[in-house]
Amino acid sequence: MIANPFFRRLDRLSRLSNADISALDNLFDEEREITKKKDIVPAGYKLTKVYLVEHGFGIRYKLLPSGKRQVLNVILPGYIIGLSAAIFSRSPWSVMSLTVMSLKAAPFDRFIETCYARPAIAIAMMSLSEQKHAYVSERLADIGRRTPIERVAHFIIEIRERLRAVGYVVGNDLETPLSQEVIADCLGLSMPHVNRMLRKLKEMRLITTRDQVMTLTNQTELGLLAGCDPTMS
Amino acid sequence: MIANPFFRRLDRLSRLSNADISALDNLFDEEREITKKKDIVPAGYKLTKVYLVEHGFGIRYKLLPSGKRQVLNVILPGYIIGLSAAIFSRSPWSVMSLTVMSLKAAPFDRFIETCYARPAIAIAMMSLSEQKHAYVSERLADIGRRTPIERVAHFIIEIRERLRAVGYVVGNDLETPLSQEVIADCLGLSMPHVNRMLRKLKEMRLITTRDQVMTLTNQTELGLLAGCDPTMS
DNA sequence: CGAAATTTTGATCACGTTCAACTTCAGTGG
DNA sequence: CCACTGAAGTTGAACGTGATCAAAATTTCG
Numbered sequence: 300m301i302a303n304p305f306f307r308r309l310d311r312l313s314r315l316s317n318a319d320i321s322a323l324d325n326l327f328d329e330e331r332e333i334t335k336k337k338d339i340v341p342a343g344y345k346l347t348k349v350y351l352v353e354h355g356f357g358i359r360y361k362l363l364p365s366g367k368r369q370v371l372n373v374i375l376p377g378y379i380i381g382l383s384a385a386i387f388s389r390s391p392w393s394v395m396s397l398t399v400m401s402l403k404a405a406p407f408d409r410f411i412e413t414c415y416a417r418p419a420i421a422i423a424m425m426s427l428s429e430q431k432h433a434y435v436s437e438r439l440a441d442i443g444r445r446t447p448i449e450r451v452a453h454f455i456i457e458i459r460e461r462l463r464a465v466g467y468v469v470g471n472d473l474e475t476p477l478s479q480e481v482i483a484d485c486l487g488l489s490m491p492h493v494n495r496m497l498r499k500l501k502e503m504r505l506i507t508t509r510d511q512v513m514t515l516t517n518q519t520e521l522g523l524l525a526g527c528d529p530t531m532s
Numbered sequence: 533m534i535a536n537p538f539f540r541r542l543d544r545l546s547r548l549s550n551a552d553i554s555a556l557d558n559l560f561d562e563e564r565e566i567t568k569k570k571d572i573v574p575a576g577y578k579l580t581k582v583y584l585v586e587h588g589f590g591i592r593y594k595l596l597p598s599g600k601r602q603v604l605n606v607i608l609p610g611y612i613i614g615l616s617a618a619i620f621s622r623s624p625w626s627v628m629s630l631t632v633m634s635l636k637a638a639p640f641d642r643f644i645e646t647c648y649a650r651p652a653i654a655i656a657m658m659s660l661s662e663q664k665h666a667y668v669s670e671r672l673a674d675i676g677r678r679t680p681i682e683r684v685a686h687f688i689i690e691i692r693e694r695l696r697a698v699g700y701v702v703g704n705d706l707e708t709p710l711s712q713e714v715i716a717d718c719l720g721l722s723m724p725h726v727n728r729m730l731r732k733l734k735e736m737r738l739i740t741t742r743d744q745v746m747t748l749t750n751q752t753e754l755g756l757l758a759g760c761d762p763t764m765s
Numbered sequence: 766c767g768a769a770a771t772t773t774t775g776a777t778c779a780c781g782t783t784c785a786a787c788t789t790c791a792g793t794g795g
Numbered sequence: 796c797c798a799c800t801g802a803a804g805t806t807g808a809a810c811g812t813g814a815t816c817a818a819a820a821t822t823t824c825g
Contacts, residue, residue: 312619359669361669361673363673363677363759364759365677365678365759367677368677369672369673369676369677371669371672371673372669382658382662383662383665383666386545386658386659386662391666391669391670392669414651414654414655414658415651415655416651418647418648418650418651418654419648421647421651421654421655421657421658422644422647422648422654424654424658425615425619425647425654425658425661428658428661428662428665429615429616429619429620429661432616432661432664432665433616433620433624435665435668435669435672436592436594436605436624436625436668437624438672439602439604439668439671439672440594440596440602440604442672442675442720443602443675443717443719443720444594444596444598444601444602444720445596484676486676487675487676487677526596526597526598
C-alpha cells in the first residue's frame with residue numbers, strides 16, 4: 300500500500316488489488332501546488348481533469364445570488380476534487396483552498412478509461428461517492444433540524460472522524476485551519492453565533508482551545524450533545 | 533431502450549449499450565409492491581438487496597434523538613434505494629414510501645458482480661451517485677442560506693425538474709403526494725410556515741393549487757425568486 | 766357518513782441575525 | 796525591533812423572523 304491519504308481511504312471502503320492501486324498511482328502523475336485561498340474549481344465550468352488532495356484543506360461551496368455562501372463540504376487530504384465538474388457539463392459548485400494544498404492531477408478521460416479497464420476502481424469510486432453523499436446528508440440533518448449548539452458539537456466530531464480516517468488525528472486534539480467564518484458558512488449560522496456556541500462549549504468544559512488547536516476534554520458528553528448517530532461511527 | 537424511468541435517467545447521464553441495459557433488466561428481476569407509508573429501509577440495518585423504483589413516491593430521512601425528522605431526499609420513479617445500506621455496514625438513514633410503490637429488487641452481490649463484468653454500469657452508477665450528491669448539496673444551500681420563501685420556490689422547481697427527467701411532467705402542472713408536513717421536513721421549516729409561504733406564492737400569482745395539483749403560473753418569476761442556479765438546468 | 770389526516774389561521778415569544786464596535790493576533794515592511 | 800495592516804475573534808444591543816402551541820376548517824378516505 301502506497302502511503303497516501305487517498306489510498307488509505309479507499310482501503311477502508313473497498314478491496315483493491317496492488318495492481319489497481321499502482322494503476323491509480325500512475326494515473327495521477329501530475330503534481331500541482333495551490334496557494335492559500337485560491338479558487339481551484341469555479342462554479343459553472345467544466346473540468347477535464349480530476350485531482351487528488353495530498354496535503355492541505357479546502358472547501359466546496361456555493362455562492363447564492365444574495366451573496367451568501369454555503370459551504371457544502373470541507374475538503375481534506377485524501378479527497379477527490381472535480382469529479383462532478385468533469386462528469387457534468389457545468390460544475391454545480393466552486394472549490395477553493397483554505398491552506399496551501401498539493402494536488403495530483405489526472406486527465407478525466409484517462410481516468411474513465413482506467414475505470415473501464417479495472418472495474419474494481421469504478422466500484423470503489425461508487426463507494427466513495429456514496430460516502431460523500433452520507434456526509435452531506437448528515438450536514439443536512441444538522442442544519443435542518445439540530446439546534447445551533449448541537450450543530451457545532453456535531454461538526455467538531457464529524458471533522459475529527461474524517462481526519463482520523465486519513466491519519467491526521469492525534470490524541471484528543473483537533474487541529475484545523477477552519478475559521479469561525481468558515482464554520483458559520485458550513486452550519487448555516489452567523490459568525491457571532493458560532494462564536495457564542497463555541498464559548499458555551501468551553502463553559503460546559505467539553506472543549507478547550509489554544510492557538511489553532513482544539514482539545515476535546517469530554518468526548519462522551521460532546522457526542523451526546525451532538526446527538527451522534529451511533530450508525531455512523 | 534426499455535421503457536422504464538430508471539433507464540431513462542441513466543440514458544441522460546451515460547452511454548450504455550443495449551447489452552448493458554438488458555443485463556441490468558435481468559438483474560432486477562424480483563418484483564415487490566409496497567403499501568403507502570411503509571418503512572422500506574430502517575436506519576441502522578444492512579441490506580443485501582438494492583431496489584429500483586418503478587412507480588410511486590418515497591422519502592429518505594433521518595430521525596434525530598430529539599424526535600425531529602429531516603427529509604434528505606424525495607425518492608421518485610427511476611431512483612435506486614438501498615445502495616448505501618448495502619455498501620455500508622449500517623444504513624445511515626431510513627427510507628419509507630409515501631404512496632403505493634412498485635419496486636424491482638436485485639441481490640447486492642449479483643449487482644456488484646454485474647458491475648465487474650460490465651464496467652460501463654459501474655461508471656454509470658458513479659454518475660448517478662454524483663447526481664444525487666448534487667441534489668443534496670442544492671438542498672443544503674437551500675436550508676443553510678436561502679430564506680423560507682426562496683426555499684419553497686426552489687423546492688418546487690427542483691422537484692419539477694427531477695420529475696421531468698423521468699417523464700412525469702405535463703405542461704405547467706406539478707402533481708405530487710407531498711404533504712406540507714413532508715415539505716416542511718425537507719426544508720427545515722415548521723409546517724405552519726410552509727403553509728404561509730405557499731399562500732404567499734399564491735398571492736404573488738406564481739402558483740395556484742387545485743386538489744393535489746399545483747400549477748406554475750409564472751415560472752420565470754418563480755425561478756428568479758428561487759435564485760435558481762442557471763448551472764443546474 | 767364518520768374518522769382521520771391535512772390544511773389553515775392566529776397569538777405569543779424565544780432565538781438567532783444583523784450591525785457595529787472593539788480586541789486580539791499574525792504577517793510585513795520600514 | 797516596532798509600527799502598521801488586515802484578518803480573525805469577541806462582545807453587545809436591537810430587531811425581526813420563524814417556531815411553538817393550540818384550535819378550527821377542510822379534505823380525504825375507509
